[in-house]
């Protein structure tokens with residue numbers, strides 16, 4: 001998921017496209033001279049699901065994870081913040097790399113699993129222009145051309161990417177929504193809301209359970225109970241909340257009594273007529 005729009009366009013236009021049954025040769029291992037070189041000075045963009053997996057693996061809250069292990073550079077050109085793994089200040093290495101490789105290997109982020117494959121999602125897919133993969137070749141990586149040929153499909157299976165794809169689907173849809181092209185700059189409050197809902201699941205939980213949120217919104221009881229402890233249920237709900245609050249879509253139901261009160265208040269102010 002390249003963060004840079006011109007790079008994304010170049011990839012969509014020029015990269016040789018790999019289908020699921022196309023093959024490539026690549027092998028990674030401790031015997032290679034380049035072992036763990038790729039875990040240094042690298043821009044790893046984290047998805048919401050990555051953050052949940054990593055903070056759970058480290059047994060810390062999402063707020064602590066974000067504060068200790070990530071940066072979120074934000075320029076006026078960007079509408080929304082992205083979250084990147086923070087490299088160590090002294091040696092520019094990933095905080096999770098050790099002598100034996102990745103110390104959170106089973107929970108490593110999507111981007112680390114995917115490498116050396118990249119994926120491009122054309123905005124409006126058609127029969128001839130749809131999601132495709134491509135090979136990312138970097139000089140430092142000696143794994144290219146090694147090992148047996150394998151298909152893209154096999155790589156996706158063996159790296160556990162299907163789960164990441166499934167859990168990331170609602171975030172990807174959110175990112176691809178036309179809203180981002182239509183909308184003006186978000187306010188600082190909206191940016192903070194977006195950041196919290198996407199990445200800081202524990203803060204979002206407090207927002208749902210420790211404010212008047214559940215007095216205002218009619219949420220299925222079983223779902224409410226699940227969200228108390230299940231980060232993924234809460235993350236899914238957070239995507240719906242963003243669609244409601246930013247995109248103005250009817251993904252959540254306001255309680256009828258609250259809707260009535262609001263309507264009466266607006267009528268009093270003369271903003272609508274009964």
Ligand code: SF4
Nearest residue numbers: 039094096097102112
């Ligand atoms: S998370 Fe693991 S695989 Fe990814 S850059 Fe860090 S050490 Fe390397």
Ligand code: SF4
Nearest residue numbers: 028034036038141143
């Ligand atoms: S540089 Fe390439 S081959 Fe070497 S450890 Fe990293 S991914 Fe594996």
